Amino acid sequence: MSLEAVFSEESAFIPYLVAGDPTYEESMEYVEALARGGADIIELGLPFSEPIAEGPTIQQAIVRALDGGMTPDRYFEFVEELAVDPTLVCMTYYNLVYQYGESDGPESFVERAATVGIEGLVIPDLPAEEADQLRAACDEHGLDLVFIVAPTTTQERLERIREQVSGYIYVQARLGTTGARADLSDRTAETLARIEDWQVPKAVGFGIATGDHAQAVITAGADGIIVGSALVDIVADGDNKGINTTETASRIENKAQELKDGALAGTSQQPAPEKQ
Amino acid sequence: MSTERPFGKYGGQYVPEALMPALEELNEAYERYVLNNEDGFVDEFRERLRDFGGRPTPLQYAEQLSARYDRDIYLKREDLLHGGAHKLNNALGQVLLAKYMGKERIIAETGAGQHGTATAMAAAHLDMPCEIYMGETDISRQRPNVFRMRLNGAEVNPVTTGRGTLKEAISETMRDWAATVERTHYVIGSIVGPAPFPSMVRDFQAVISEEAREQLRDQTGSLPDSVVACAGGGSNTMGTFHHFVKDDDVGLYAVEAGGDSLSVDEEAGVAPNSASLSTGEEGVLHGARTRLLQDSDGQILESHSVSAGLDYAGVGPELAHLVDTNRVSPVNVDDELALNAFHRLSQTEGIIPALETAHAFGFLEAVEAGKRDAALGETVVVNVSGRGDKDLETVVEETTARDIDAGPDMDLFRQVGRSAGDGK
Known part of the structure; x- marks a missing residue:
């Protein structure tokens, strides 16, 4: 299903995991658990050695996945082998996109991503100003290119991003890096209000850790929630304590279910859902 | 700004969205104060380089x-x-610029500790709070500089990811900046990073x-x-x-x-x-x-x-x-x-x-x-x-x-072991 179509049904739950964390096989089971837990879209991280937008939780997941042998080619094999319903989005950093394939440039990466069934890309170190080449490649191969809007994004930049974005807009709930937090930022509602009239669905991420957070964010007007660190924490815990894969997968599924339920509860409280 | 490519295909601004407004703000300040000497910035910079830094x-x-x-x-x-190094030219320029911009806090990465030391000195000189990120490996091989930073009142935050050197320290400082960008200036230590840093650091050096x-x-x-x-x-x-x-x-x-x-x-x-x-x-x-x-x-x-x-x-x-x-x-x-x-x-x-x-x-x-x-x-x-x-x-x-040919006879150090080298 295309990314925008996912949002037309109900509030979307968008979990994130790093592919290959801690190993290829275990990671496969964890991604399947996300699907069982109600994921609508899965942001699947392709690990890069210098993840400047990530907090400690995801940094460590990236180290585990790289140590486990994850590479761009293995990643695409992983996606090919994966048989799940949720729409898949690849999240990675620009150098891996740029270097992939024989010739420099994003084209080969995008072509391969489209072939294995990826519907969209999120590249946190690629602002709208640097994205023309990738935008063109995505257009050619039918991929969406998701951009991030931060609390600090100026009005002028919002317009630039609006021209480039497709699929959904990733609303960064707070400043800083990724990571689960105890509370939600009140800057979320502020940012959502600034892009209220955008047609593209709005998904909020950075710091969402519980079903209550999910509900609050949807109630504030978001069309979807993005959750990474709270799920990666479960993978890390399983790996650190030697918990078996089935048990960890089941904990991931339960957490996913909690978040999805929270998102759905939030939908019923939205004053006037503006689905396009 | 980012459409200008003074370095051919190189350069640009590949950073998280949260930092883009800060780079625009910095670019504006760079043009006003550094390139056009607004409010006498360049005059003050030169004067401080002379009196505090010892130039020429x-x-x-x-x-x-x-x-x-x-x-x-x-x-x-x-x-x-x-x-004791060229680093002060840039550190003093950027800390002073941060002051002109109304920023309240300085952060920086350091490898050898020279940039961290220079930034700590400049921050103390200009009365700004300062935190330095430094890889653990570098902390252990550059202890005198770590102590100098502490003496100048800077916090030193050890970075434990990766091999614990400059690359990791830069990544970690960027993460701090992404969270604190509204009141913090990141004094990058070389002609690297997103525009306008490479041009600005070059101009100071x-x-x-x-x-x-x-x-x-x-x-x-x-x-x-x-x-x-x-x-x-x-x-x-x-x-x-x-x-x-x-x-x-x-x-x-x-x-x-x-x-x-x-x-x-x-x-x-x-x-x-x-x-x-x-x-x-x-x-x-x-x-x-x-x-x-x-x-x-x-x-x-x-x-x-x-x-x-x-x-x-x-x-x-x-x-x-x-x-x-x-x-x-x-x-x-x-x-x-x-x-x-x-x-x-x-x-x-x-x-x-x-x-x-x-x-x-x-x-x-x-x-x-x-x-x-x-x-x-x-x-x-x-x-x-x-x-x-x-x-x-x-x-x-x-x-x-x-056994470096040009080195002095190291027997003294071999006899008394490593403790002599540590100066203990």
Whole structure:
């Protein structure tokens, strides 16, 4: 299903995991658990050695996945082998996109991503100003290119991003890096209000850790929630304590279910859902 | 701003969205204060460089080296700048700019600790709170500088990810900045990172070549045949080259760290060198498109050099551009040549150089010995980018372990063990 179509049904739950964390096989089971837990879209991280937008939780997941042998080619094999319903989005950093394939440039990466069934890309170190080449490649191969809007994004930049974005807009709930937090930022509602009239669905991420957070964010007007660190924490815990894969997968599924339920509860409280 | 590409295909702004507004704000401040001297910024900067920093630094004729190499060797003595390295030029400029911008807090990364030290000094001088990120590996090999930062009142935050060197420290400082950008300025330590940092840091460091060019003309009436500087990220390099770039007849040599070897171990993810201009390929790291040490997938490799300040997998986009356009010649010198040069300069000229700086002198020796081919000409300016006090522990250790020909007799240290080297 295309990314925008996912949002037309109900509030979307968008979990994130790093592919290959801690190993290829275990990671496969964890991604399947996300699907069982109600994921609508899965942001699947392709690990890069210098993840400047990530907090400690995801940094460590990236180290585990790289140590486990994850590479761009293995990643695409992983996606090919994966048989799940949720729409898949690849999240990675620009150098891996740029270097992939024989010739420099994003084209080969995008072509391969489209072939294995990826519907969209999120590249946190690629602002709208640097994205023309990738935008063109995505257009050619039918991929969406998701951009991030931060609390600090100026009005002028919002317009630039609006021209480039497709699929959904990733609303960064707070400043800083990724990571689960105890509370939600009140800057979320502020940012959502600034892009209220955008047609593209709005998904909020950075710091969402519980079903209550999910509900609050949807109630504030978001069309979807993005959750990474709270799920990666479960993978890390399983790996650190030697918990078996089935048990960890089941904990991931339960957490996913909690978040999805929270998102759905939030939908019923939205004053006037503006689905396009 | 980002559509301007002063460095050909290199440069740009590859950073998370949260930082983009800060870069726009910084670019505006750079244009107003640094380029157009608004509110007398440049005047105040120059005055503080003189009174606090001790500028101008001398351009010294090196008698022994000139005799040894049968050329006129001139030393630009940035080791005599306050703090013991060229780093203060940039740190003072950026902390002052942060003040003009109304920022309340300074953060910086450091590798060898020279930039961290300079930033801590500048922040203390200008009464700004300051936090420095430094890799754990570097903290242990650069202890004197860590203590100097603490003495100047800066917090030092150890970075434990990766190999714990400069690359990780930059990533971690960018993460801090992403969370605190509204009131914090990130004083990046080299001509790397997203625009406008590479241009701005170069402009602050360009005082080196501005003075050197003028001083040499005063002393000899002409320009040098070549200019030599070591290159890690490249701030002393571009500072030393900048005003000579337009002098087509002046050869510019950027001396990188050849480390143990120029080969790459893909399996281990390690390049046992820091020679990104000599051996690296185009890619995107820390906000800029430049030349990098990376594997075939685009993962950044761990670099190596005996010198912490050169130990970085990337290089400034401007240097990458000047190498591509054949204006700057990239050359490299391995750990052993650099250590020999360290001892030679100490013994023959009475100047104990930083290990970074020693690479530049290692290149002169390599050319003399026929190991490197370069038309250095009759008159050569070499930048003494920093002094070597911070490296003494490393040099004792490495010289004892490797049997460096030019080094002093190390038996004393072998007899009493490592504790002598630690000064305990």
